[in-house]
Structure formats: C-alpha cells, structure tokens
Amino acid sequence: MSPRFSCRLAKLLGITPIPPDFLDKRLIFVTGKGGVGKTTVAVALGLRAAEEGKRTIVCEVSSQENASRFFEHTEVGFHEVEMEENLWSISIDPDESMREYVLLQLKVRAMRDLLFRSRIFNYLAAATPGLKELVTIGKIWELAQLDRKVKSGRKYDLVIVDAPATGHGIGFLQTPRTFAAIARVGPIHSQAQQLNRLIVDHEHTGTAIVALPEEMPVNESAALESELRSEVGVAVDRVYMNGLYPERFSAEEAARLGELAGGENGAVRAAARAAVSEHGRARSQRAQLARLRRRVEAPVKTLPFLFEPELDVEAARRLARRLG
Amino acid sequence: MPAVDELLAGKDICICAGSGGVGKTTTSAAIAAGMAARGLRVCVLTIDPAKRLADSLGLRELGNEATRVDPALFERHGIEMKGELWAMMLDAKATFDELVARQAPDEESRDRVLNNRIYQQISNALAGSQEYMAMEKLFELHTEGRFDLLVLDTPPSRDALDFLDAPKRLTQFIEGRSLRVFMKPTGLAARVAGRGATVALGVLKRIVGFDLLADLAEFFNAFSGMVDGFQARAKRVNSLLADPHTCFLVVCGPQGEPIDEAVYFHRKLVEAKLPFGGVIVNKVHYPAERLRGDGADLEATLTEKLGEEDLAKRVAENFADYQALAERDARNIEHLAAELRTKATIRVPYLDEDVHDLGGLAEINRYLFASSEQREAIAAGRA
Numbered sequence: 001m002s003p004r005f006s007c008r009l010a011k012l013l014g015i016t017p018i019p020p021d022f023l024d025k026r027l028i029f030v031t032g033k034g035g036v037g038k039t040t041v042a043v044a045l046g047l048r049a050a051e052e053g054k055r056t057i058v059c060e061v062s063s064q065e066n067a068s069r070f071f072e073h074t075e076v077g078f079h080e081v082e083m084e085e086n087l088w089s090i091s092i093d094p095d096e097s098m099r100e101y102v103l104l105q106l107k108v109r110a111m112r113d114l115l116f117r118s119r120i121f122n123y124l125a126a127a128t129p130g131l132k133e134l135v136t137i138g139k140i141w142e143l144a145q146l147d148r149k150v151k152s153g154r155k156y157d158l159v160i161v162d163a164p165a166t167g168h169g170i171g172f173l174q175t176p177r178t179f180a181a182i183a184r185v186g187p188i189h190s191q192a193q194q195l196n197r198l199i200v201d202h203e204h205t206g207t208a209i210v211a212l213p214e215e216m217p218v219n220e221s222a223a224l225e226s227e228l229r230s231e232v233g234v235a236v237d238r239v240y241m242n243g244l245y246p247e248r249f250s251a252e253e254a255a256r257l258g259e260l261a262g263g264e265n266g267a268v269r270a271a272a273r274a275a276v277s278e279h280g281r282a283r284s285q286r287a288q289l290a291r292l293r294r295r296v297e298a299p300v301k302t303l304p305f306l307f308e309p310e311l312d313v314e315a316a317r318r319l320a321r322r323l324g
Numbered sequence: 325m326p327a328v329d330e331l332l333a334g335k336d337i338c339i340c341a342g343s344g345g346v347g348k349t350t351t352s353a354a355i356a357a358g359m360a361a362r363g364l365r366v367c368v369l370t371i372d373p374a375k376r377l378a379d380s381l382g383l384r385e386l387g388n389e390a391t392r393v394d395p396a397l398f399e400r401h402g403i404e405m406k407g408e409l410w411a412m413m414l415d416a417k418a419t420f421d422e423l424v425a426r427q428a429p430d431e432e433s434r435d436r437v438l439n440n441r442i443y444q445q446i447s448n449a450l451a452g453s454q455e456y457m458a459m460e461k462l463f464e465l466h467t468e469g470r471f472d473l474l475v476l477d478t479p480p481s482r483d484a485l486d487f488l489d490a491p492k493r494l495t496q497f498i499e500g501r502s503l504r505v506f507m508k509p510t511g512l513a514a515r516v517a518g519r520g521a522t523v524a525l526g527v528l529k530r531i532v533g534f535d536l537l538a539d540l541a542e543f544f545n546a547f548s549g550m551v552d553g554f555q556a557r558a559k560r561v562n563s564l565l566a567d568p569h570t571c572f573l574v575v576c577g578p579q580g581e582p583i584d585e586a587v588y589f590h591r592k593l594v595e596a597k598l599p600f601g602g603v604i605v606n607k608v609h610y611p612a613e614r615l616r617g618d619g620a621d622l623e624a625t626l627t628e629k630l631g632e633e634d635l636a637k638r639v640a641e642n643f644a645d646y647q648a649l650a651e652r653d654a655r656n657i658e659h660l661a662a663e664l665r666t667k668a669t670i671r672v673p674y675l676d677e678d679v680h681d682l683g684g685l686a687e688i689n690r691y692l693f694a695s696s697e698q699r700e701a702i703a704a705g706r707a
Contacts, residue, residue: 034344035577066581105531118524124532128540129442165344178445186533215680248638257639260629267622268629271643277676278642284678307645309652310580 022237023049025206027144027159027198029173029234032210033220034165037242039066040311040319041210041303042162047313048320050086054157057088057143061136061172062164065091070313080143080154088154090143094132097139098125104149133175137195144198163207170224173199173232202235209239211292213285222295229297236298240323241289243305245282254279325696326668328355328573329362331601335571336466337564338475338601341593342575343585347606350679350688351575351672352477353381353411357682358689360409361398364472367410369461371454371479381411381682388415388422390465401682410471412461414479419457427553433546442543454479463561571601576660578608578653587663602668604692605657610673611650671699 022028023045030042039060046058046067057080058067065075068091071083078096080088099116106112115121125131142149144159164172176195183189198205207228211221225236249257254276261272293300303322306315332338332355340352349370356368367390381393390410398405421438428434437443455478462476529537547554564570572593576586586603593600622643626636661669672691679688691699 035346035582102531106527111527114524115527118528120524121528124528124540182442182445182539183533183536184539186535187531188533188536214678248642249635253635256630264629267643268625271622271626271639274643274646275639278646280676307648309648 022206022208023052023054023158025158025237026204027140027161027206028237029161029163029205029207030210031163031207031224031228032165033212033217033224036210036212036217037303038165038210039070039162040316041208041240041242041323042160043067043070043313043316044303044319044323045208046087046089046160047317048323049158049160050084051320053086055086055088055155056158056160057090057156058083059140059143059159059161060089060091061140061161067091067162070311070316072312088156092136092139094136095125097135098131100150101135101138130171130175130178133172134179134192134195137172137176137199138191141195141198144204170227170232173228173234177232200233206235206237208237209296209298211239211241212243213241213288213292215288218288218292218295221292225296225298236296239292239296239298239300240303241292241300242303244289244302245278245285245305247282247286249275249279249282251279251283325670325699326602327695328358328604328670328692331573331668332359332473332571335569335601336473337462337567337570338473339462339478339565339570339572340476340575340604341478341572341589343582343589346575346577346582347672347679348575349477350685351573351604351606351692352475354685354688354692355573356411356473356475357398357403357409357685358693359473359475360407361403361405361689363406365408365410365470366473366475367412367465367471368475368477369412369414369458369465370477371414371458378413381409383411383413388412388418388461390470397682401686403682403686407472414454414458414461416454416457419461423457423460424550427550427557429549433549436546437550440543440546442539443546459561459565460557463557463564466564566596566598568599570599572598573601574603576603576605578605578656580656583656583660586660590664600664600666602666602670603660603664604670604672605653605660606672607674608653608657608671609646609650610671611647611654 028045030038030045032038042058046056049056060067067089068074068076068081068083071089073081073083073089076089076091078091078093080090083089102112102115106115140159140161142153143156145153146155148155176192176199179192180189180196183192209221209224209228211217221239225239228234228236257272257275257279261269261276264272289300289302301323303319306318308315338355340348340355342348352368352370356366360366381397383391383393390412393409393411395405395408398409424437425434428437458476458479462474465471465474525537574586574589574593576582583605590600590603623636623640626639627633630636630639657669657671661667670692672688675684675687677684677687679685690702694702
C-alpha cells in the first residue's frame with residue numbers, strides 16, 4: 001500500500017495517521033520560492049530538533065547570514081558556531097569548501113600551496129560551471145557524516161540546509177548527478193555519485209517545501225514538488241503553508257463591519273475596514289490552502305502569520321512548536 | 325515623490341532588480357503596461373511569470389521571441405492603450421545557443437560547442453548563465469531598436485547582484501582555453517607555463533582525474549575561437565547598462581530583510597556606477613492617520629456601535645496588529661529613503677486581492693503612476 005493511499009484510507013476511517021518522524025532524518029533541505037520564509041522555517045525546524053535533544057546544525061549556502069541574524073549573533077562564516085544548546089549554525093562558502101576539500105585530498109603541504117598558487121587551479125575553480133554548487137553539497141555531505149572528515153569535527157544528528165530558492169534549488173540538488181555524468185570515471189565521478197546517493201536516500205534525506213497562501217507561490221510549490229520527486233529523486237516530506245492569517249471574523253460579521261465602515265469616520269471606520277480586509281484575505285488564503293492540498297502529494301502543514309514587526313528567535317520558537 | 329513615468333522619461337531601458345519574492349515580475353509587467361498605455365512601444369522581458377499573469381496577457385505560447393499583447397485585453401479592463409505592449413519570456417538555453425551560433429567563426433566551431441557533452445549538460449544550469457542571457461537579450465533588442473522602452477525583470481536570485489557579475493563570470497569561464505596550453509605544455513607554451521604549472525597539473529590530475537580534465541579542456545577549447553567576440557560583447561553590454569538612458573529600479577518589500585537587501589543593492593549599483601532611478605516598495609501596510617494611542621477608546625466605541633463586546637475586541641485587536649505592521653513599514657521605508665538619499669521611493673499598498681491579472685496590474689499602476697498627492701489621497705481613502 002502506498003503511503004499516500006494509506007494516508008487517505010486513514011483519513012476516511014477518521015484515524016490521524018502518525019507519520020514517521022521527519023526530524024529523525026539526517027539531512028533536510030528547506031526549499032521554496034524566494035521570500036516565502038525558508039530561513040524562518042529552517043531555523044524553526046532547527047530549534048524544534050534541538051529541543052528534542054538532537055544535535056542539529058543549520059546551514060546557509062548563499063553567503064547571507066540570515067540564520068545567525070535570528071539569534072542576533074555576529075556573522076558565523078565558515079565555522080560551526082553554537083547558537084544555543086544542541087543547535088549550531090554555519091554559512092557554507094564555496095571557496096572555503098573548495099579549499100577544505102583540497103586540504104583533505106592532499107596531505108602534503110607543499111603540493112597544496114603549489115596548487116593554490118597555480119593559475120590553472122584558480123581558473124578551473126572559478127570557471128568550471130557548477131563547481132561551487134558541487135563543493136557546497138560536498139561540505140553538506142561532510143557535515144552529515146557520523147565519521148567526520150574534518151579533524152575534531154562534531155557529530156550531528158541532523159543537518160538542516162536553508163537551500164537556494166526555486167529554480168536555482170533544483171539545479172543545486174541536481175549538481176552531483178550532472179557532475180557524475182560529466183566525469184564518467186575518476187575521483188570526481190565517484191565522489192559526485194556518493195553525494196547523489198545521499199540526496200536520493202529517502203531514509204536519511206528529505207526536503208521541506210515552504211509555500212505562501214497566494215496564487216504564484218502555490219503554483220510554484222506544486223511544480224517544485226513534482227520536479228524534486230521526478231527529476232532530482234529526493235523525498236519530499238512536508239509542505240509548509242507559511243503566513244496563514246487567523247480566521248478572526250465570520251462572513252456575517254464581515255458583512256456587518258462593512259456596513260459599519262460605510263457610515264462611520266476616523267478610527268471606527270479604519271478598524272472596520274481593516275477587519276473586512278482581514279476577512280477577505282483570510283478567506284482567499286483558505287482557498288489557496290485548499291488548492292495546495294489538492295495539488296501536492298506530501299502532507300501540508302500550516303504555519304500562522306506572525307504579527308510581529310520583525311521576526312526573531314522567539315518568533316521562530318513559537319513556530320517551532322507548530323511544526324510537525 | 326516622482327511617479328514611474330517621470331523616473332523613466334527619456335529612458336530606453338528599465339531594469340527592475342531586487343531579491344526573490346518581492347513582486348519583481350508583477351512590477352515589471354505593471355510598469356511596461358503603464359508606459360505602453362501612455363503611448364510608448366514597450367517590450368517587457370520576463371522570466372517565468374505566474375501562469376495566470378501570463379494567461380491574462382495572452383502569453384500562453386510565448387517563447388524566446390517578442391509577442392504583442394492584444395490591445396483588446398486592455399480595453400476590456402477599461403485601460404486606454406495608446407502605445408504597444410510586447411512581451412517575451414526568456415529562454416536562457418536558447419539564447420545561449422543563439423549567442424554561440426552568432427559568435428562562432430564557422431559552422432564547425434559552432435557545432436563543436438553545441439554538441440559538446442559538457443555544454444549540453446550545463447548550458448542551462450551554468451552559474452550566472454540565466455543572468456547573462458537576460459543581459460544578452462536586452463542588448464540584442466536594444467541594438468535592433470524596435471522598441472522605445474525595454475523593461476527587464478531580472479532573474480529570480482537570492483543574491484540580486486548575480487547579474488552584475490554575470491558578463492565577467494562568463495568571460496572568465498571561456499578564458500579557460502588556457503587550460504589547453506597547460507594540458508599539452510610543449511614548445512613555447514611549456515616555457516610560458518613554466519615547470520610549476522606542469523607540477524600543478526600533475527597534482528590536479530590526481531584529485532580531479534585525467535579524463536575529466538581532458539574533457540574540460542576540450543570544452544573550454546571549443547569556445548576558444550569565440551573568446552574575443554564574447555569579451556567585446558560583454559564590454560558593450562556593460563556600457564549599455566551604465567548608459568544614462570538606462571534606469572535601474574530597485575524593487576523590495578517593507579520588511580527588515582528586503583529593505584536591508586535593497587540598501588545593499590543600491591550601494592552596489594552606485595559602486596558599479598550604474599544609473600539608479602528609484603525604489604519601489606511593494607505590499608506596504610499604510611498607516612491609518614492620526615489613530616495612535618486610542619486603543620482602549622476604540623474598543624469601547626466599537627462595543628457601543630456593534631453592541632457586541634467580543635466582536636469589538638477582535639476588531640480592535642486586528643486593527644492594532646495591522647497598525648503595528650503599518651508603523652514598522654513606515655519606519656523601514658524612512659530608513660530606506662535616508663540610506664538611499666532619494667526622494668524616489670514609491671510605495672504600493674498591500675492590496676486586498678492577490679495580483680495576477682490585468683485588472684490587478686491596473687490597480688498597482690494607480691500607485692506607480694500617481695503623483696505624490698494622488699497617492700496620499702488614495703492611501704487616506706483606503707486606510
């Protein structure tokens with residue numbers, strides 16, 4: 001019986017199915033369209049896992065330090081920095097990853113120096129298409145190893161990646177396979193294959209797609225899920241519908257408030273209009289949520305819109321409690 | 325606060341830049357439609373627009389060629405179309421193939437690149453290729469001179485600056501031809517490359533593998549006849565971007581992160597000596613005027629008007645939440661305007677409806693093309 005079918009069957013029978021715990025995986029990529037809150041969800045997942053006692057690291061891959069900003073921490077750079085108990089963060093820089101890779105491959109210092117200084121190496125490093133993505137995934141793989149390659153590397157139970165936005169995201173996860181195909185034989189071929197095996201390993205690796213309750217993000221999330229499944233071959237475990245407004249008013253109340261707004265001035269009018277707007281948005285969001293549920297296979301979980309002016313670690317912690 | 329048509333007066337090119345998820349595609353389409361309605365022949369180059377937006381513009385079949393948007397569609401939405409609106413969706417792979425065909429000295433070199441295994445695997449995923457190809461298409465259309473104004477929706481990218489580096493990166497990549505010299509260091513090449521290079525190559529072969537290195541050399545070599553052409557073109561693309569007839573508009577959202585990115589992006593534009601025109605902030609929560617500090621009173625008044633305490637409480641809470649966001653937005657935009665030292669900060673309110681059709685674009689254009697007085701009046705009326 002397929003998991004989807006058994007899930008439907010369980011729904012029909014009125015049983016809440018208990019999915020195997022998503023956070024028990026070793027590697028989770030958080031992906032989605034730009035601006036949907038990927039970093040927030042990645043941090044919230046990290047907090048949740050850390051609270052459950054899992055040693056967790058949240059990785060950023062675009063040399064932006066959005067995750068460390070959540071913790072009001074100074075930039076972490078290419079270092080595994082502890083944010084709170086059981087939770088670390090790193091910003092994976094491709095140039096540093098490349099350096100580290102070479103250091104691990106070449107034990108003789110003179111040879112490394114020679115290579116780093118040579119024009120040919122620097123050309124190749126800068127010009128070979130996709131190499132940055134490949135070494136970035138290589139570093140993610142290294143972090144996810146129980147037997148770390150890096151000297152005195154910490155063992156993590158869970159590695160969470162704040163992945164690049166849709167479009168770039170698919171290409172990013174496909175890089176190892178592309179390289180394995182290009183290289184045919186040799187060390188890069190076997191290493192790229194090893195990376196790809198990790199990505200398509202449904203037992204240990206998964207993805208979470210973050211969506212927003214609007215037309216475009218719902219369309220893109222559905223397209224993204226199908227590409228992740230069919231083209232990348234990675235497991236899609238969750239779709240998080242982020243930023244869902246509360247349903248504060250019934251249709252009947254909204255109608256009354258609309259009438260009130262018409263006959264008033266000042267604050268009463270403004271407040272009534274704000275309520276009517278909120279009702280309209282909450283309703284259209286529910287319609288988008290229903291569309292998303294119809295169009296994706298993975299379980300859809302909702303996350304509330306947070307009315308905080310700026311999101312901080314406490315806001316992420318509140319979201320963490322709602323994650324499942 | 326100038327309107328978009330004032331910012332774009334006398335410009336040939338408008339580039340909408342910003343990080344992902346801030347409404348760049350919608351803004352680009354709205355600007356193009358608005359300028360076309362005012363009598364210009366406009367083409368909007370977009371990448372992967374929302375399906376419904378594409379449908380509403382009649383763009384279902386759109387490819388790598390400009391297609392005219394049916395003027396009747398605008399009339400149906402009560403918009404008078406004095407000019408012409410054209411649109412195209414960028415296909416990075418096709419543009420790259422065309423570029424190779426154009427730059428290749430002969431058919432044989434062209435086919436060597438197009439048939440190269442590595443080229444086929446990566447020409448789509450090539451780092452920066454989408455960005456570079458967007459610039460390339462822009463340059464091509466500008467050279468043809470068919471349009472009064474070109475509006476470019478820059479590719480979705482986490483780092484909005486990718487496209488600024490794209491020509492440089494692509495040139496770097498084709499300069500990999502020098503790899504060939506290193507692969508076979510004989511005669512003069514050996515003397516130029518020196519012994520160090522030979523040893524370095526040996527080390528490299530060990531960690532990369534000889535076969536892959538040879539394939540890469542072949543790949544770079546296939547491009548070798550085109551290097552000068554590519555470089556010359558990249559230079560011309562760059563000077564077009566810096567031309568005073570080009571205008572960069574930064575698009576962002578009102579939250580802290582997109583505002584910071586807009587500030588960063590503006591700084592990079594200034595550093596690169598590129599012509600910055602203004603900033604458009606989308607989805608702004610407008611504050612209702614003169615309403616601060618009367619929360620308790622409001623709830624009491626609402627209870628009286630509605631005759632229902634619970635509902636009044638919820639209405640007041642909702643309003644307070646909304647006002648907090650509006651105050652944040654106002655603060656952030658003030659910070660943005662101060663950082664950018666610009667008066668050209670155009671705010672588009674957070675509309676009740678999600679924008680994905682011509683009606684929505686027209687609604688946005690009420691703000692983009694309104695004079696500052698009109699904008700304030702509209703905002704006050706809505707709040």
